[in-house]
Amino acid sequence: MRAACVHGPGAADDIRVESIPVPVPGPTDVLVQVHAAAVNQVDTYVRAGSYVTPMPTPFVVGRDLVGTVAAAGPGSGFGIGEPVWCNSLGHDGRQGSCAEYAVVPAERLYRLPAGADPVTTVAALHTAATASLALHRDAEVRAGQSIFIGGAAGNIGAIAVQLAHEAGLRVIASARRDDRDAVRDLGAETVLDYGDPDLGERVRDAAPAGVDVFWDTSGKGRLADAVQLVATRGRIVVTAGRRRQDDVDLWPLYTRDIRVIGFVISLASVSDLAAAAGTINRRLAGPGLAVRVTHELPLAEAARGHELVEAGTRGRIVIRPDR
Ligand SMILES: NC(=O)c1ccc[n+]([C@@H]2O[C@H](COP(=O)([O-])OP(=O)(O)OC[C@H]3O[C@@H](n4cnc5c(N)ncnc54)[C@H](OP(=O)(O)O)[C@@H]3O)[C@@H](O)[C@H]2O)c1
Incomplete structure (x- = not known):
């Protein structure tokens, strides 16, 4: 072969x-x-x-x-x-x-x-399994909670928006200006420009008490900003990024019960993957996954x-x- x-x-x-x-x-x-x-x-x-x-x-x-x-x-x-x-x-x-x-x-x-369809399905598998496990197993999202998804027009971000919206979350997203409508169509309530120098303030306007989950799928943002924008008992999901960041303020992290969760799909167990496969197949058999x-x-x-x-x-x- x-x-x-x-x-x-x-x-x-x-x-x-x-x-x-x-x-x-x-x-x-x-x-x-x-x-x-x-x-x-x-x-x-x-x-x-x-x-x-x-x-x-x-x-x-x-x-x-x-x-x-x-x-x-x-x-x-x-x-x-x-x-x-x-x-x-x-x-x-x-x-x-x-x-x-x-x-x-x-x-x-x-x-x-x-x-x-084999092509759109194969294109969605890696990102959908990642988003499903990050949202449900790790961030433990619940209907009615809020989530910030950075890089929401990207491969991971777009699927994360769809699954978060389906789970009943209020999605505040960031994307480049041209992608704003596409991300809104995926289920985001608010789409902000990731290049806006006042992005943090805009997120704060949309969720004054902080977001329950903060997930910058691009890996380009600062953890210090996420700590400022997440709610008490919030979860910060880290799935990308290689830069060292050493300016994180520890005080709000522990006095507000904030969790920082690193996740990589490569370490998912067979039972984790099977749980994600259940979500993926339910979507493939129903509304599909836009990719x-x-x-x-x-x-x-x-x-x-x-x-x-x-x-x-x-x-x-x-x-x-x-x-
Ligand atoms: N941990 C895991 O299990 C796991 C699984 C899969 C992927 N990943 C990692 O996740 C990362 C993203 O993968 P991907 O396939 O989704 O990449 P991608 O399709 O390139 O998406 C990244 C998105 O982030 C946007 N972006 C660029 N700069 C930004 C900024 N400063 N703030 C916010 N958003 C910004 C990009 O917008 P533009 O198009 O305008 O540049 C793009 O829409 C990669 O590093 C990948 O290796 C991790």
């Missing part, structure tokens, strides 16, 4: 489409014929070696897939021909998804609801997919191994 591989950490143009044997599923595994695979920022970090995780050699890049069951181990519970998806390959020693076939442990594989796919590339252009993500291309990049 053809697979987009690297032979150790390296640059995007080290990705080669190679011919490697079709992997053989174990008794509780499933062999999936891959129709669509996403390129996530984390896939570029794993490929580059900046997010260290065990990698077989050669290593097939990619984490998410939508496909069809081609063979199933006797204890897998899946049948040949079933449409399925997975969002936890390519990490912790597991091979990746950017190939014509991939072996998926049955406990990490979910049925694709009838009628769900902006900007590039659909054949497997031969997997390296370009990584380059596009690393260049900060807006929207989602999808690889089609079936083309």
Whole structure:
């Protein structure tokens, strides 16, 4: 089969489409014929070696897939021909998804609801699982609470707005000016310009007692600002950012019972992922998940997919191994 591989950490143009044997599923595994695979920022970090995780050699890049069951181990519970998806390959020693076939442990594989489009689905999996777990497991959101979502037109932010709105939260968002209407359409009540020098005051105007949850999905904001804008017993969710920040005022943090919660989907357990899959499949079977796919590339252009993500291309990049 053809697979987009690297032979150790390296640059995007080290990705080669190679011919490697079709992997053989174990008794509780499933062999999936891959129709669509996403390129996530984390896939570029794993490929580059900046997010260290065990990698077989050669290593097939990619984490998410939508496909069809081609063979199933006797204890897998899946049948040949079933449409399925997975969002936890390519990490912790597991091979990746950017190939014509991939072996998926049955406990990490979910049925694709009838009628769900493979391309928009694969584009939503990583961000939707992240948003679902960050909001429900970690921030413990409740209907009627308020949330600030920074970077709300981005891949994570846009899904976070949809899931927060669905959960009955009042969403105050930030986005670039041009994206304001799109973010409002996703369910935000108030959309502020992230470039506004008075953004903090605008958030305060919208939530005078502070927001119950503060989540800057871009990772570009200051934690010190979040501490000032979150309510007593509020939660600050951290899912991005690499800069050191050492100007945080500790006094309001502990005297107002504020929690700062770091979260990375890569460490989600199988049961966490299954809980998120329940949310995703309910949405796929119902109202769907709005996602902006900007590039659909054949497997031969997997390296370009990584380059596009690393260049900060807006929207989602999808690889089609079936083309
Ligand atoms: N922890 C996890 O489990 C997890 C999971 C998935 C992703 N991530 C990380 O989350 C981050 C965001 O990923 P993404 O795919 O959503 O990226 P993205 O699509 O580029 O979204 C980032 C958004 O932030 C906006 N933005 C830029 N500067 C901003 C600022 N100063 N304040 C507020 N918003 C600003 C961008 O707007 P413009 O388009 O106008 O620049 C864009 O809409 C990445 O670092 C990614 O690695 C973490």
